[in-house]
Amino acid sequence: MAAEIVLALDAMGGDHAPAMVVRGANIARVRHPEARFLLFGDKTAIDPLLRRYGKLGSAAEVRHTTEVVGPDDKVSHVLRKGRNSSMRLAIEAVSAGEAHGIVSAGNTGALMALAKLVLKTLPGIHRPAMGSIFPTQKGESVILDLGANLECDAANLVQFAVMGEVFARTVLGVVKPSVGLLNVGSEELKGGETLRQAAALLRDSGLPINFTGFIEGDDIAAGTVDVVATDGFSGNVALKTAEGTARLYTEFLKAAFRRSILARVAYLMARPALRKLRDRLDPRGYNGAMFLGLNGVTVKSHGGTDHKGFATALDMAIDMVGQGVNPKIIEELSKFTLPTVQEPRRAAL
Amino acid sequence: MAAEIVLALDAMGGDHAPAMVVRGANIARVRHPEARFLLFGDKTAIDPLLRRYGKLGSAAEVRHTTEVVGPDDKVSHVLRKGRNSSMRLAIEAVSAGEAHGIVSAGNTGALMALAKLVLKTLPGIHRPAMGSIFPTQKGESVILDLGANLECDAANLVQFAVMGEVFARTVLGVVKPSVGLLNVGSEELKGGETLRQAAALLRDSGLPINFTGFIEGDDIAAGTVDVVATDGFSGNVALKTAEGTARLYTEFLKAAFRRSILARVAYLMARPALRKLRDRLDPRGYNGAMFLGLNGVTVKSHGGTDHKGFATALDMAIDMVGQGVNPKIIEELSKFTLPTVQEPRRAAL
Numbered sequence: 223m224a225a226e227i228v229l230a231l232d233a234m235g236g237d238h239a240p241a242m243v244v245r246g247a248n249i250a251r252v253r254h255p256e257a258r259f260l261l262f263g264d265k266t267a268i269d270p271l272l273r274r275y276g277k278l279g280s281a282a283e284v285r286h287t288t289e290v291v292g293p294d295d296k297v298s299h300v301l302r303k304g305r306n307s308s309m310r311l312a313i314e315a316v317s318a319g320e321a322h323g324i325v326s327a328g329n330t331g332a333l334m335a336l337a338k339l340v341l342k343t344l345p346g347i348h349r350p351a352m353g354s355i356f357p358t359q360k361g362e363s364v365i366l367d368l369g370a371n372l373e374c375d376a377a378n379l380v381q382f383a384v385m386g387e388v389f390a391r392t393v394l395g396v397v398k399p400s401v402g403l404l405n406v407g408s409e410e411l412k413g414g415e416t417l418r419q420a421a422a423l424l425r426d427s428g429l430p431i432n433f434t435g436f437i438e439g440d441d442i443a444a445g446t447v448d449v450v451a452t453d454g455f456s457g458n459v460a461l462k463t464a465e466g467t468a469r470l471y472t473e474f475l476k477a478a479f480r481r482s483i484l485a486r487v488a489y490l491m492a493r494p495a496l497r498k499l500r501d502r503l504d505p506r507g508y509n510g511a512m513f514l515g516l517n518g519v520t521v522k523s524h525g526g527t528d529h530k531g532f533a534t535a536l537d538m539a540i541d542m543v544g545q546g547v548n549p550k551i552i553e554e555l556s557k558f559t560l561p562t563v564q565e566p567r568r569a570a571l
Numbered sequence: 572m573a574a575e576i577v578l579a580l581d582a583m584g585g586d587h588a589p590a591m592v593v594r595g596a597n598i599a600r601v602r603h604p605e606a607r608f609l610l611f612g613d614k615t616a617i618d619p620l621l622r623r624y625g626k627l628g629s630a631a632e633v634r635h636t637t638e639v640v641g642p643d644d645k646v647s648h649v650l651r652k653g654r655n656s657s658m659r660l661a662i663e664a665v666s667a668g669e670a671h672g673i674v675s676a677g678n679t680g681a682l683m684a685l686a687k688l689v690l691k692t693l694p695g696i697h698r699p700a701m702g703s704i705f706p707t708q709k710g711e712s713v714i715l716d717l718g719a720n721l722e723c724d725a726a727n728l729v730q731f732a733v734m735g736e737v738f739a740r741t742v743l744g745v746v747k748p749s750v751g752l753l754n755v756g757s758e759e760l761k762g763g764e765t766l767r768q769a770a771a772l773l774r775d776s777g778l779p780i781n782f783t784g785f786i787e788g789d790d791i792a793a794g795t796v797d798v799v800a801t802d803g804f805s806g807n808v809a810l811k812t813a814e815g816t817a818r819l820y821t822e823f824l825k826a827a828f829r830r831s832i833l834a835r836v837a838y839l840m841a842r843p844a845l846r847k848l849r850d851r852l853d854p855r856g857y858n859g860a861m862f863l864g865l866n867g868v869t870v871k872s873h874g875g876t877d878h879k880g881f882a883t884a885l886d887m888a889i890d891m892v893g894q895g896v897n898p899k900i901i902e903e904l905s906k907f908t909l910p911t912v913q914e915p916r917r918a919a920l
Contacts, residue, residue: 357819358819359818359819359822369755372755372763373763404808406718406721406803406804406807406808406811414721414722414804438807438808438811439807439808439809439810439811439812439813439814439815440811440812440814440815440818441815442812442815442816443812443815443816443818443819444815444818444819454755455755455763455805456804456805456808458755458787458788459753459755459787459788459805459808459809459812460788460808460809460812461788462755462787462788462789463788463789463791463792463808463809463812463813463816464788464812464813464815464816465788465789466788466789466790466791466792466793466813467791467792467812467813467816467817467820468816468820469708469789469792469793470706470707470708470792470793471816471817471820471852473708474848474851474852475824475848477848478841478844478845478847478848479841479844481843481844481847482843482844484840484841484843484844485840485841485843485844487840488837488838488840488841488844489837489841491833491834491836491837491840492827492828492833492834492837492838492841494830494831494833494834495827495828495830495831495833495834495837496827498827498830499823499824499826499827502823503820503823
């Protein structure tokens with residue numbers, strides 16, 4: 223049996239917490255017998271749920287607290303107060319060596335800020351990034367940053383590329399992941415100085431990275447590269463636009479099948495195939511944004527997700543621990559010297 | 572009969588020029604009996620095409636030139652040389668008062684640069700923007716800028732909002748268009764100073780604009796607002812990501828229908844409905860990026876489009892002339908005083 227992996231869970235974060243957290247943990251337990259869970263939250267709410275999934279009891283332990291970080295709490299407030307919030311205590315379990323990673327479906331900004339404060343960044347990393355896996359025509363790829371760093375300098379982008387490459391190699395199992403920098407339009411309209419600098423660094427740094435140059439927005443879903451590195455503003459816009467477009471397409475498809483009796487019958491016949499399509503695009507199958515560059519595996523689940531989505535986020539955290547993503551990021555970064563870093567003019571957190 | 576509208580066409584721009592330009596003009600002629608066309612390009616190539624569409628002859632006139640702007644020509648080169656290129660001569664027909672607007676499927680960067688040089692910007696406009704119509708869950712909306720201005724200050728964004736609002740009102744016929752600024756993520760992660768300034772200006776400027784605040788990437792396809800104002804980098808990323816996602820969905824849908832005999836039969840039955848879906852998402856139905864803020868209607872057709880797509884771009888130019896978009900932009904902008912403008916640090920053109 224694989225070595226034990228312990229995850230600290232913010233049992234109170236997310237719209238459907240703590241029920242979906244406990245049920246999600248039970249799904250992950252079946253898939254990963256090596257996993258154990260420390261559940262931080264209200265014992266009176268969690269214990270009855272645990273009893274519902276009998277076998278989970280032996281793989282889980284509840285740490286009681288009644289404080290929670292609200293979805294609309296200000297980051298500044300969360301950093302000052304709430305020392306006993308389920309989110310903060312879960313993160314501290316990682317820094318104390320009690321857990322290998324932390325998963326929360328709570329407030330994104332608060333999670334990033336607390337994780338940075340408590341866990342600190344990995345040696346050599348200037349800014350942690352938020353990344354995610356997304357489906358493409360060729361399989362799946364990684365995109366980062368998704369909003370933790372709205373403005374980035376060239377060195378930040380290079381580090382995102384390195385962290386994404388390690389993630390694709392270790393967690394997705396891509397042998398020699400290709401890496402692209404997100405840019406715009408035609409040659410003549412190509413992006414600014416920061417992107418050109420980052421591209422030059424990736425080309426000339428001597429890093430053993432398969433950097434293929436600039437890509438455009440449509441290359442993301444095409445799967446042109448395994449890793450898309452970008453600043454947090456563009457990454458967030460791209461990810462959300464893709465989500466919105468997929469939803470629009472689904473609506474149009476439904477409307478098309480309602481057009482005639484024949485189309486309705488066709489829909490009934492095609493339903494199994496269309497279910498497979500839905501599963502393939504199901505956001506719950508891609509749930510979980512990983513915070514890369516922190517001294518501890520940290521995964522953010524979508525706040526509105528259900529137990530299936532939360533289990534996917536747990537899968538990701540377990541894989542990241544099991545594959546040793548963080549030690550490998552440190553190793554890669556130690557292979558080259560980053561240029562002097564100009565701090566970006568402003569950042570989100 | 573409506574007043575005559577004359578369009579100058581760069582007959583040599585685009586992958587399938589001049590054939591698709593002439594055939595596209597013939598489609599537009601049927602839809603708009605008030606339209607006339609000045610075709611700039613190689614007479615020996617265009618004349619035989621014109622003869623194919625007999626009635627077009629009386630609505631079209633060829634202005635011979637053999638010079639063309641290539642798809643990969645550098646903007647700096649195009650500005651210095653090529654004074655007799657079909658693209659430049661077509662633009663000059665507008666500045667000379669011979670035509671009301673210009674349509675080209677050629678090099679985007681060259682078209683923007685030449686149009687700015689020859690036509691100049693409208694009074695009060697600091698930077699022209701590239702906009703486009705896109706399909707949403709509620710109908711259609713306008714998004715700008717799409718790449719002409721990679722970095723924007725708050726005043727630029729305000730002007731984009733005003734120009735987009737006028738376009739939605741006049742060309743799309745929306746009575747009181749809602750306007751949003753593209754931003755990111757949760758409250759805590761919300762974008763930078765420029766966006767906050769632009770939002771404050773739009774709220775407090777006294778402009779009769781229905782500004783609803785910030786939107787996110789998924790609001791674009793949801794149709795949350797009629798006008799999405801954003802900087803050219805984010806706008807380009809959003810538009811291309813949406814295109815790529817729609818293509819991914821189509822591929823997944825095709826694969827789903829190939830899964831089983833039953834699904835194949837269902838596909839045959841649903842085909843008419845799926846064709847309607849395809850038409851609804853057909854990029855040719857949304858072809859044509861308008862350059863707003865120039866002293867003359869300028870529309871860029873996608874370079875790879877066919878005659879149907881080119882006809883859509885002609886429709887847009889004809890509507891913009893007919894509805895007097897440019898005079899209305901001037902009128903709106905004259906209603907308020909823009910704050911002092913800091914020039915962005917760098918721009919694409």
